[in-house]
Amino acid sequence: xxAARALDSLVKAxxxxxxxxxxxxxxxxxxxxxxxxxxxxxxxxxxxxxQPALALDGYQEVVMPSDPSEYxxxxxxxxxxxxxxxxxxxxxxxxxxxxxxxxxxVTLAMDSIAPGSSPTLYCVVTExxxxxxxxxxxxxxxxxxxxxxxxxxxxxxxxxxxxxxxTFATAGHRLDKLGAAVFVEDSSGxxxxxxxxxxxxxxxxxxxxx
Amino acid sequence: xxxxxxxxxxxxxxxxxxxxxxxxxxxxxQPTSRRVLAELxxxxx
Numbered sequence: 001x002x003a004a005r006a007l008d009s010l011v012k013a014x015x016x017x018x019x020x021x022x023x024x025x026x027x028x029x030x031x032x033x034x035x036x037x038x039x040x041x042x043x044x045x046x047x048x049x050x051q052p053a054l055a056l057d058g059y060q061e062v063v064m065p066s067d068p069s070e071y072x073x074x075x076x077x078x079x080x081x082x083x084x085x086x087x088x089x090x091x092x093x094x095x096x097x098x099x100x101x102x103x104x105x106v107t108l109a110m111d112s113i114a115p116g117s118s119p120t121l122y123c124v125v126t127e128x129x130x131x132x133x134x135x136x137x138x139x140x141x142x143x144x145x146x147x148x149x150x151x152x153x154x155x156x157x158x159x160x161x162x163x164x165x166x167t168f169a170t171a172g173h174r175l176d177k178l179g180a181a182v183f184v185e186d187s188s189g190x191x192x193x194x195x196x197x198x199x200x201x202x203x204x205x206x207x208x209x210x
Numbered sequence: 211x212x213x214x215x216x217x218x219x220x221x222x223x224x225x226x227x228x229x230x231x232x233x234x235x236x237x238x239x240q241p242t243s244r245r246v247l248a249e250l251x252x253x254x255x
Contacts, residue, residue: 004252020247041249053251079246086241138252183247198247 001136003052003064006071008139014076018083020198022124022181023140041149056082057195058185089119089197093182097204102170104146104180104201108154108162119196120151120185123166128177140181143173154184178204 007021024041054062054075062078065071088111095104104123123146130138145151146168156162170178183198 001252003250007248007250015246018243018245020245021250022247023250023252025252055249055251057247058249075248079248083244083246085244087244088241090242091245181247195247197242198245200245 002068003054003071003075004139006068006075007054009072010076010079015079015083017200017202019079020181020183020200021140022126022142023138024142025138054078057198058183058193059195087197089184091182091184091197091199093180093199093201095180095201095204096207097170097175097178098207099170099175102168102173102175102178102204104166104168104182106162106164106166106182108156108164108184109160110154110156110184110196111158118186119154119156121154121164122149122151122183122185123147124181125168125173126179126181127173128179140179143178144168146180151185175204175206180204 004023007019007023011019011021052064054064056062056078060078060082062075065074090107090109092107093104095102097103102125104125106121106123108121110119125143125146126140127143128137128139128141130141132138146166152164152166154162180201181198182201184196186194186196
């Protein structure tokens with residue numbers, strides 16, 4: 001909880017939409033494990049059972065301080081160091097949803113000099129305000145990958161713009177609590193799974209059923 | 211001599227046009243602010 005709260009505070013006080021947060025709960029005994037243990041992703045990060053671990057842009061693990069009161073400052077410094085690198089990927093996301101279907105509309109353009117030749121687009125639909133038995137609230141908890149956890153390979157020439165709509169079923173979700181995290185990963189470089197750019201969809205625009 | 215250089219010049223211009231047209235248009239994406247993806251493998255409870 002404390003690490004998650006530190007990230008929430010950094011979003012509100014420091015980074016706003018320039019910080020995209022996904023809060024995984026990979027353990028079987030976590031009641032909020034609505035996305036079953038995602039070993040494919042979680043295995044990338046070192047972690048100790050029951051202890052938090054934080055990875056930035058998919059590859060850089062933050063050394064967690066032993067004192068939780070240092071989470072905020074440690075996270076902020078690490079995020080600033082990653083953020084200082086230029087991004088050559090333009091990524092914008094909008095979304096709309098009804099009681100049947102959600103649609104994430106992704107617009108992507110990238111310079112051909114961007115590192116990596118096999119970028120892959122990932123979209124994670126997240127849900128907010130999941131409460132635990134003690135009343136603690138969980139935010140940005142992954143609900144599902146769209147279309148799936150393998151992502152969508154992207155092939156773009158310089159100057160091209162990709163506009164894609166990713167759809168998912170909204171049954172069982174609270175529409176007013178849904179959001180999405182979208183990111184483009186370089187799956188071919190030396191730093192495997194390095195995220196080139198990311199974006200947050202804070203809330204879906206609710207529409208009539210189509 | 212004049213008759214020979216004129217077609218040569220035309221050929222050069224034509225070749226330049228063909229070459230330039232074969233290149234993809236350069237529309238560089240300006241460096242944008244990086245939005246950092248923070249993935250927390252959360253502690254339990």
